Amino acid sequence: MxxxxxxxxxxxxxxxxxxxxxxxCSLKFKSAHQLLVSTILSAQTTDEAVNKVTPGLFKKYKSIEDFAAADISELEKDIATVGLFRNKAKGIKLTSVELLHRYGGVVPDSLDEIITLPGVGRKTGSVVLGTWFGKAEGxxxxxxxxxxxxxxxxxxxxxxxxxxxxxxxxxxxxxxxxxxxxxxxxxxxxxxxxxxxxxxxxxxxxxxxxxxx
DNA sequence: CTCCCGATAT
DNA sequence: ATATCAGGAG
Known part of the structure; x- marks a missing residue:
C-alpha cells in the first residue's frame, strides 16, 4: 500500500x-556559478576530491569570463585530479560561454533552462537549483x-x-x-x-x- | 550501451 | 586488483 x-x-x-x-551540501562555493562548476566536477567523484581542487581553481579563475576564456588543455590540467577531466573541462568552459551569451552571466533558476547548458544534466541542474535557489522541481x-x-x-x-x-x-x-x-x-x-x-x-x-x- | 578517469578504500 | 565516487553525452 x-x-x-x-x-x-x-x-x-x-x-x-x-x-x-x-x-x-558539502561542496565549497561562493556563487551560483562556482556551485555549478563544483557540481560538474563532482560527477563520479567524491566531494572531498572536488574540494581539494576548487579553492585553487577559483583563485585562478575569478569570474565566469575567466572560465569562458580558459585554455582547455590548461583547464584540464588544473582539474586533472578529479578524474573525467576532459569531459568536465569542456563542460565547464562551454557552460560558462553559454551562460554569458544566452543568460547574461546569470545562472538560470529553472530546471528546463539549466539542463540546456552543456555538461549539465538533470542531477547537476537539480543540485544547483536546490542548493543555491532553494527550489525543488524534483x-x-x-x-x-x-x-x-x-x-x-x-x-x-x-x-x-x-x-x-x-x-x-x-x-x-x-x-x-x-x-x-x-x-x-x-x-x-x-x-x-x-x-x-x-x-x-x-x-x-x-x-x-x-x-x- | 559505451566512454570518459584519477584518488581512495578494501 | 578492483569497486566506487553528489553523471553526462554520443
Missing part, C-alpha cells in the same frame, strides 16, 4: 534527520540515492528518472532537498556501497535489505 510506504518513508526521514542534524538522484532507495524498498527501478518519480510520491515536498543530503550522508558514513554497516544503522528495523542485528 502506498500509504504505508509513505509512513515508512516519513519515519526513515525523521530518523536520518536526528542522525545527521547538520546535513547539507529529487536529486545520485549514486547513493539510487542504491539506498532500492535497498530500503522505496523503489524497484534502476533508472534514475523512474526512481525520482517514485520518491516524489513518497517524500513530502518540503523534504525533497534535505532527503538527498540525508541519504548521501548515510551512504558515506553507514550504508557504504562496498560494505553496509547494518549493525550500526538506525534504519536497521525499517530496512528490508538489512542484515539484522
Amino acid at each position: 502506498i500509504k504505508d510506504k509513505k509512513r515508512r518513508t516519513a519515519r526513515i526521514v525523521a530518523l536520518l534527520k536526528k542522525e545527521y542534524p547538520d546535513s547539507g 529529487i536529486v538522484v545520485d549514486t547513493h540515492v539510487k542504491r539506498i532507495s532500492r535497498l530500503l524498498g522505496l523503489t524497484e527501478h534502476t533508472d534514475a528518472d523512474k526512481i525520482e518519480q517514485d520518491l516524489m510520491k513518497l517524500v513530502v515536498k518540503t523534504d525533497w532537498i534535505i532527503f538527498t543530503h540525508l541519504i548521501i550522508d548515510h551512504g558515506r558514513a553507514v550504508c557504504i556501497a562496498r560494505r553496509p554497516r547494518c549493525d550500526s544503522c538506525v534504519l536497521n528495523r525499517l530496512c528490508p535489505s538489512a542484515e539484522r542485528i
Whole structure:
C-alpha cells in the first residue's frame, strides 16, 4: 500500500534527520556559478576530491569570463585530479560561454533552462537549483540515492528518472532537498556501497535489505 | 550501451 | 586488483 510506504518513508526521514542534524551540501562555493562548476566536477567523484581542487581553481579563475576564456588543455590540467577531466573541462568552459551569451552571466533558476547548458544534466541542474535557489522541481538522484532507495524498498527501478518519480510520491515536498543530503550522508558514513554497516544503522528495523542485528 | 578517469578504500 | 565516487553525452 502506498500509504504505508509513505509512513515508512516519513519515519526513515525523521530518523536520518536526528542522525545527521547538520546535513547539507558539502561542496565549497561562493556563487551560483562556482556551485555549478563544483557540481560538474563532482560527477563520479567524491566531494572531498572536488574540494581539494576548487579553492585553487577559483583563485585562478575569478569570474565566469575567466572560465569562458580558459585554455582547455590548461583547464584540464588544473582539474586533472578529479578524474573525467576532459569531459568536465569542456563542460565547464562551454557552460560558462553559454551562460554569458544566452543568460547574461546569470545562472538560470529553472530546471528546463539549466539542463540546456552543456555538461549539465538533470542531477547537476537539480543540485544547483536546490542548493543555491532553494527550489525543488524534483529529487536529486545520485549514486547513493539510487542504491539506498532500492535497498530500503522505496523503489524497484534502476533508472534514475523512474526512481525520482517514485520518491516524489513518497517524500513530502518540503523534504525533497534535505532527503538527498540525508541519504548521501548515510551512504558515506553507514550504508557504504562496498560494505553496509547494518549493525550500526538506525534504519536497521525499517530496512528490508538489512542484515539484522 | 559505451566512454570518459584519477584518488581512495578494501 | 578492483569497486566506487553528489553523471553526462554520443
